[in-house]
Amino acid sequence: MLKIQNLSKTYPNGTQALKNVSFDVKDGEFLVVIGLSGSGKSTLLRCINRLIEPTEGKIFWDDVDITAAPPAELRRIRRKIGMVFQQFNLVKRSSVMTNVLSGRLGYVNPWTSLLGIWAQEDKQRALQALDRVGIADKAYSRADALSGGQQQRVGIARALMQDPKLILADEPVASLDPVLSHSILQYLEGLNKEGITVICSLHFLDLVHRYATRVVALKDGVKVFEGSAKEIDRAKFKEIYGEEAQEVRAASL
Amino acid sequence: MSNETATRRPVVRSGVASAVVPGLGQFLLGERYRGVGILLGFLVILATVIWYGKPLWYASPILIWLWNVWDAISLAGGRARSILLPLFFGLAAAYGIGWQVVEIDFSKANMDRALAILRPMTRPDFIQPRREVNQMWVPVQVPCSSQPPAARREDAGRVATVIPDCGGVGETLIVNVTGMWANAETSIFWQNPIGNPLMLGEGEISMLTLTTDESGSLTTTIRVPSTALVAAPDPTLPQFHRVYFEQYRPAGGYELSFIGGEVLKGALATISMALMATGLAMLFAVPLSFLAARNLMSGNPVTYAVYVIVRTLLNILRSIESLIIAIIFVVIVGLGPFAGMLALALHSVAALGKLYSEVIEGIDPGPIEAVRATGANWLQVVRYAVIPQIIPPFTAFTIYRWDINVRSATVIGLVGGGGIGYLLIELIRVNNMRGVSAVFIAIAFIVIVLDYVSAKLRERLV
Numbered sequence: 001m002l003k004i005q006n007l008s009k010t011y012p013n014g015t016q017a018l019k020n021v022s023f024d025v026k027d028g029e030f031l032v033v034i035g036l037s038g039s040g041k042s043t044l045l046r047c048i049n050r051l052i053e054p055t056e057g058k059i060f061w062d063d064v065d066i067t068a069a070p071p072a073e074l075r076r077i078r079r080k081i082g083m084v085f086q087q088f089n090l091v092k093r094s095s096v097m098t099n100v101l102s103g104r105l106g107y108v109n110p111w112t113s114l115l116g117i118w119a120q121e122d123k124q125r126a127l128q129a130l131d132r133v134g135i136a137d138k139a140y141s142r143a144d145a146l147s148g149g150q151q152q153r154v155g156i157a158r159a160l161m162q163d164p165k166l167i168l169a170d171e172p173v174a175s176l177d178p179v180l181s182h183s184i185l186q187y188l189e190g191l192n193k194e195g196i197t198v199i200c201s202l203h204f205l206d207l208v209h210r211y212a213t214r215v216v217a218l219k220d221g222v223k224v225f226e227g228s229a230k231e232i233d234r235a236k237f238k239e240i241y242g243e244e245a246q247e248v249r250a251a252s253l
Numbered sequence: 254m255s256n257e258t259a260t261r262r263p264v265v266r267s268g269v270a271s272a273v274v275p276g277l278g279q280f281l282l283g284e285r286y287r288g289v290g291i292l293l294g295f296l297v298i299l300a301t302v303i304w305y306g307k308p309l310w311y312a313s314p315i316l317i318w319l320w321n322v323w324d325a326i327s328l329a330g331g332r333a334r335s336i337l338l339p340l341f342f343g344l345a346a347a348y349g350i351g352w353q354v355v356e357i358d359f360s361k362a363n364m365d366r367a368l369a370i371l372r373p374m375t376r377p378d379f380i381q382p383r384r385e386v387n388q389m390w391v392p393v394q395v396p397c398s399s400q401p402p403a404a405r406r407e408d409a410g411r412v413a414t415v416i417p418d419c420g421g422v423g424e425t426l427i428v429n430v431t432g433m434w435a436n437a438e439t440s441i442f443w444q445n446p447i448g449n450p451l452m453l454g455e456g457e458i459s460m461l462t463l464t465t466d467e468s469g470s471l472t473t474t475i476r477v478p479s480t481a482l483v484a485a486p487d488p489t490l491p492q493f494h495r496v497y498f499e500q501y502r503p504a505g506g507y508e509l510s511f512i513g514g515e516v517l518k519g520a521l522a523t524i525s526m527a528l529m530a531t532g533l534a535m536l537f538a539v540p541l542s543f544l545a546a547r548n549l550m551s552g553n554p555v556t557y558a559v560y561v562i563v564r565t566l567l568n569i570l571r572s573i574e575s576l577i578i579a580i581i582f583v584v585i586v587g588l589g590p591f592a593g594m595l596a597l598a599l600h601s602v603a604a605l606g607k608l609y610s611e612v613i614e615g616i617d618p619g620p621i622e623a624v625r626a627t628g629a630n631w632l633q634v635v636r637y638a639v640i641p642q643i644i645p646p647f648t649a650f651t652i653y654r655w656d657i658n659v660r661s662a663t664v665i666g667l668v669g670g671g672g673i674g675y676l677l678i679e680l681i682r683v684n685n686m687r688g689v690s691a692v693f694i695a696i697a698f699i700v701i702v703l704d705y706v707s708a709k710l711r712e713r714l715v
Contacts, residue, residue, distance in 0.1 A: 051622050079628030089619035094641045102637045106628025114636050155623075162627055 001026055002048070002166065002197070007057035009043050009221075017043040018054070019221040025199060027165075030192045032212035032229070033201040036241055040221040041201040045168045048199070049081045050074060061166075079106025082159025082196075084188075086171040088151040092144035096135070096154050099143050100126040103161030122161075129157035133187055149180040156187050167191060169200035173207070185211050205237050264329040271325035275318055278325030284333070291321050291339075298343050305350050313346035370686050377694055378687035379513040387434055387500040390444070393426065394419035395481055398491040415496060420477045430498045431470040437500045438464055439471060443478050444495045446485070451478040465500075512680075512688040516695045519666075519673035524699065526594045526665075526672050527658035533594075534601030535651055541567065541602065542609030549613065563606075570603035575661050576668060583669040593670025597658045604657075608650040609643075616642045649711040656707040663696050 002025040009018040017040045025031050033041045046052040048059060050066060059066040066077055082103070090099045104122050105113055112118075130136045133153035138146060143154060152172060159167055169188060173181035181204075189211055192198045202208055208215060209229050217225035217232075217240045224240060225232070263282070271278030275295040280288025295317055302310040317339045324334040391406045391413035397420065404415035411432035420426050433439060441461045443451040453461040453475045465471045475496070482488040509517070543549060545567055550560035579596035586592050616639065624638040666674015673692060680688040 046622075049626055051626055075628040075630060077628075078626060081626070083623065083626040085619060085623060087619050089617075089623035091620045091638060091641045092617070093645055094637075098637070098641075102624055102629070103627050105624065105633045105637065110630055110633060113633055116636075158623070158627070168626075 001060075001062060002199075003058075003060040004044075004048075005058045005060070007044070007047060007059065008055050009040075009047060009052065010055045017221050018047070018218075020057070021218070021221070021223045022057075023216055023223060023226055025197060027197055028192070028195055030189065030198045030200070030211055030213045032208050032215050033199065033218065034203070034208060034215060034232075034237075034240060035201075035218035039218040041218055042170050043221075044218065045083075045170050045199060045201060048166075048168055049078050049083060051083075075106055079162050080165045082162045082164035082167040084152070084155045084159055084167065084169040084172045086174045088148075088155045088175075090143040090151055090154055090158075092142070094143060095140050096130065096143055096146065097123070097126055097139045099154055100129055100139075100157045100161055103129075103158035106162065126157070126161060129160040130154075132160065133157050148176055149183065152176065152180075152184050153187070156184070156191075160191075164196055166197045166199070169198060171201050171203065174203060178204075181207060182210075205232070205234070208232060264326055267325040267329040268322055271322050272318075275321045278322075279328055282325070282328050284328060287333070291317075291324075294339065294343060295321065298346055301350065302346060305354075307350075307353075310346050310350060313342045316342045373686040374690035374693075376687055377691040378510050378685070379516065379691040379694070380507045381510040381513075383504045383506045383508040384501045385504040387437075387502075389413050389430055389433065389498045390495045391415055391428070391430075392493045392495055394491050395477055395494050396421045396489065396491055401491070413496070413498065419491070422477050422479060422481055424477050425474050426477065426496075427472065427474050428496050429470070429472040430465075431468070433465050433469045433471070433498060434500050434502065435465055435467050435469040437469075437502065438462055440497075440499045441473065441475065442497050442499075443475075443481065444497055445481055446492045446494060449484065450497070451480055453478065471498075512685070512691055515676055516673065516688075516691050519676040519692070520695050520699055522590050523662045523666065523672035523674065524659055526590045526662045526670075527597065527655055530594045530597035530601055530658050530662075531651060531655040533598040534605050534654070537602045538605035538609055539647075541606040542613060545606055545610035546613035547610075548616075564610075567603045567606045570599065571607060573600070575600035576665060579665045579668050579670045588669040588671070588675075590671030593662055593665040593672060593674075596665060596670060597661055600661075601654050601658060605650060605654055608654075609647055612643050612646045612650070645714040649714045652707045652710050652714075656703050659703055660700060663699075 004024070005022050007018055007021045008016070010016050021040075021044065033044060035041050043052055047054045048066070050069075054067060057067070061077065064077065066074070069077055091102075101118055101122060104118075104125070108119070108122065127136055127139060130139055133156050135146075135150055135153055135157075138150060138154075143151065146154065152175075155172075167188065172188070173184050176184060185200075185207060188198050188200065200211070202211075209232070212229040215225065215227060215229050215232055216223060219240055225236065267278030267282055269278075270281055271291075274292065276288035276291035278288075279291060295314060298317060299314040302314060320334065320339045320342070327334050389406075389408060389411045391404055392402075393404045393415045394401045397418075401417075401419035404418040406413050409432075411430065413428070413430040416427045416429075428441065430439075439462065441453055441463065443453055445451060451457065452459060457478055457480070461473075461475070463471050463473055477494075481494060485492060541563060544559055544563045547560060550556040575596050578599050579593055582592040582595045586595065620638040620642065621634060624634050629637065662670070662672050663674045663677075666672040666676070667678045669675065673695060677689065677692045677696075680686075680692060
């Protein structure tokens with residue numbers, strides 16, 4: 001159970017990205033966060049694993065206060081939270097294998113990892129993770145030699161290496177075409193069915209309807225909606241997204 | 254009628270304004286950049302022709318001035334004139350004056366002198382036919398002691414004698430040698446006790462050269478050289494000098510000539526110089542580059558100040574040609590490759606520091622946040638997200654710098670920085686054009702090979 005309480009974030013330049021946002025995420029949910037670009041979705045997801053430090057508010061995960069965790073504990077918390085990014089965030093010049101193995105960094109001996117030495121067991125696990133997302137044959141290619149869809153699958157394999165209980169997916173399909181979008185989200189859905197909680201930000205209404213078990217909507221950093229995906233109809237969507245909703249929906253077809 | 258005067262008035266006003274101050278009419282019509290540009294261009298051309306003082310070129314600013322008035326009038330009517338015309342007038346003056354200032358005069362070319370230099374250059378002194386030497390010597394005492402030993406020596410079937418057995422400076426001696434190669438040109442020279450050769454030919458400035466008979470013998474008279482005792486600590490003390498006989502003949506094949514060996518040594522010194530300089534520069538440039546990276550240093554005012562200072566220093570250092578720095582280092586540490594190496598290193602620190610810092614500024618923050626998100630510690634983030642991003646471009650830039658440094662090292666040699674450049678300037682001074690041509694070929698070879706190797710290596714890295 002993840003509890004977000006009165007979360008606010010103000011950036012040094014004065015931008016208020018989140019304003020007093022509170023909601024709970026039960027274990028095993030596929031929670032989709034929607035909202036316009038700049039509505040605070042990315043900030044919200046990054047506050048959960050404190051890639052961005054929240055200004056105010058608290059986040060409890062199984063009654064542990066993430067926001068108050070000292071650095072060493074924070075790293076232990078982070079290793080249980082996988083993260084998938086819009087731009088994949090792979091090290092382009094490194095091999096796929098190295099990128100996937102880096103997901104294991106929170107578990108392994110820091111000193112041997114600095115030398116680039118990995119246990120056979122971890123390599124085996126990495127190959128299994130790659131096999132699971134269907135690109136085991138690409139293990140020793142350079143990451144930038146892969147297509148966008150393949151790179152995102154490497155991103156998922158990296159998250160899998162963390163043996164996560166929670167996956168944060170920040171617009172995982174915004175850089176991909178609709179067909180690939182479904183294939184990526186199906187991997188996340190599969191993981192969700194195995195009991196991993198997923199918090200995912202999305203843009204397209206039909207994807208929201210197809211995958212979300214629950215939806216939170218943000219507008220200008222304020223939570224404007226929380227409920228089931230079915231409650232989001234076109235009118236509601238338009239309310240959240242403003243006049244651009246028509247275009248967004250059209251693009252998703 | 255009133256309408257017409259309304260349009261006429263700005264036309265006249267603009268024309269007059271631009272006639273008084275070029276560009277003013279355009280400026281008043283709201284075309285500010287055009288107006289200022291015309292004024293500045295006009296002033297620069299005017300100042301140039303006044304400074305140069307040849308009346309012909311006054312045509313240029315006058316034509317520009319006329320065009321400017323025409324343009325102002327047209328502009329008031331709503332139509333700008335093409336700036337190609339004044340540009341042409343300006344460039345015509347600039348190139349015309351340039352031609353005269355540079356003193357271009359093709360009739361100065363002296364083909365005879367050029368050929369005198371170029372002809373030996375067609376035969377680079379790099380290798381020479383291998384040859385055998387047949388050398389023989391005989392000791393002779395100078396000046397005479399009371400009982401001089403016999404001036405006779407036998408070696409491998411050859412016998413050399415001097416009569417009498419000793420002599421003073423300027424005295425005549427009869428030398429004889431047998432058992433040498435038959436009918437072969439033989440050089441005869443004197444060697445003093447410390448090993449310096451002295452010539453025995455006419456006026457002691459040329460080599461005495463004779464030919465052996467069909468039995469391999471020759472006999473001649475020599476004079477004990479006037480300088481034979483110049484190096485002696487006590488000229489009255491009898492010492493053993495030597496008379497040498499030397500014959501050469503081709504032995505088939507080729508070998509590296511003396512100059513060729515020097516060229517190879519110089520090339521090695523130059524490449525090593527560049528290698529050491531690049532390595533040394535890298536050691537300093539890596540830490541400096543982090544201080545000169547805006548994205549890392551713009552966090553707070555203190556680090557930002559460090560960034561500005563380091564950047565400024567690097568920029569200043571980079572703007573000083575390594576050749577100039579070399580002249581200073583030659584004064585500090587003396588002639589030789591060490592001075593050249595230090596100069597190259599200092600210049601390379603600045604150049605590499607800037608290139609490295611731009612790499613750091615350009616790294617993708619995405620992987621850093623992704624690796625942080627896995628629970629990695631700071632060192633692991635650097636190892637897995639930062640280093641993989643910067644190592645290949647760092648290496649590529651370093652190889653590129655080494656490539657540049659090899660070229661600079663050849664030039665730095667010219668001011669005393671050692672290596673092949675130093676050899677080159679020495680050879681030019683003694684007018685050894687065959688040697689110069691060997692150096693040219695070596696430099697071209699090094700540069701071409703290095704260019705290729707460095708390009709291939711960098712291609713694989715980036």
